[in-house]
Amino acid sequence: MRFGHKTGSVTEELALVSPSKLSIEKVSKSFRSRAGTVLALHQVSLNVAEAEFVCIVGASGCGKSTLLNIIAGLEKPDSGTVLADGKPVTGPGRERLVMFQEPALFPWLDVMGNILFGLKLKPNLTKKDRRDVAKYYLELVELTRFERANIHELSGGMKQRVALARALAPNPRVLLMDEPFAALDALTREQLYGDLQRIWKSRRKTIVFVTHNVREAVCLGDRVLLFSPHPGRVQEEFVIDLPRPRDLNSVELATYASRITQALKSGVKPEAVTAK
Structure with a gap:
């Protein structure tokens, strides 16, 4: 088994092989609260290639969803740039759609x-x-x-x-998924993992998937990016070299999940990360 493991930003090799569908460069974002200014994201840089499935994993409150909202154009960064197909993201666009934890059906x-x-x-x-x-x-x-x-x-x-x-x-050219399966029971989630892998293989959409569930990220992603506790930034990266469709309960997947969970726990409280 090969672990593709990087520290810092994403692999430069991938960006050279395939042009970036999304390019995030030195993005920072802060929010005001009663306690003062909270820095949610700090100098986040990453690239996502055409038809790539990238999962972002981190503890609650580390800025994962904030980054997704910035890519979607729902929020603006304090500094840095976000490009979609080489063009600046200045607001929401029909080429970038978001799927949230709640279905929000009519x-x-x-x-x-x-x-x-x-x-x-x-x-x-x-x-x-x-x-x-x-x-x-x-x-x-x-x-x-x-x-x-x-x-x-x-x-x-x-x-x-x-x-x-x-x-x-x-x-849409890009599908942004913000913990869409978090509220579902384990069996339903596992069924949807299979569905999503099948649909992604059929349609080859570029997907950025936010989760705090390590096994979910390994089951779905080509790469898993670990976010540090706030201020959020890319702490480490793992290339998931497993064939699809992936079995959530396989030894190979568990090995990846164990290593990623240990990397996460090194920087956060153990109860903040799940490896269900």
Whole structure:
């Protein structure tokens, strides 16, 4: 087994082989609180290649979600630059969509209606085209039989499948995922890991996935970036050299997870990191 292990920023070799879909250079971000100014991110630099699946792991409050919001254009950094396809990110864009921990589905719409709503970002499509696209993604997430189901009738895992289909339907270039499976039970999470790997292999989207679950990151990512406690920055990097689809319970995956967990625990309180 090969551990690709780096300290500091991402591997320069990867950036040379494939042009960056995302480029983050020396990004810092602070927030004001009653206790004073809190530095959330400090000089964060990383690149994400086209069709790469990158997971960011760290303890709660280390700035992972803040970085994701900056990449999405929902927040602005205090300093540094974020480029998407070589162009500065100055605000939200249809080429970068975010999937959050809560599905945020519209309860007054059925499953098909929720996915069609996401396609409003594509006004050039005809009504028939939008429905064809929605049906394609319903099939991709294996919910074809539930297109007329009400949202309240779905399980938590099914709701996240609908949210994933809605996020993918407008065909974004980058999918940003902020702990989308954290609220689900272990069995449902494991099923969704398989679904997401299958969909990623089929569609080859660039994905940045934030989590505090080390096994989840190893199961899904091409690379795992470890964030330090606040101020957040890239502490270490691991290249996950395992074939897909990955078995969450395999010895090889457990070996990666153990090493990454130890690296995380060296800088944070043990209870702040999970390796479920």
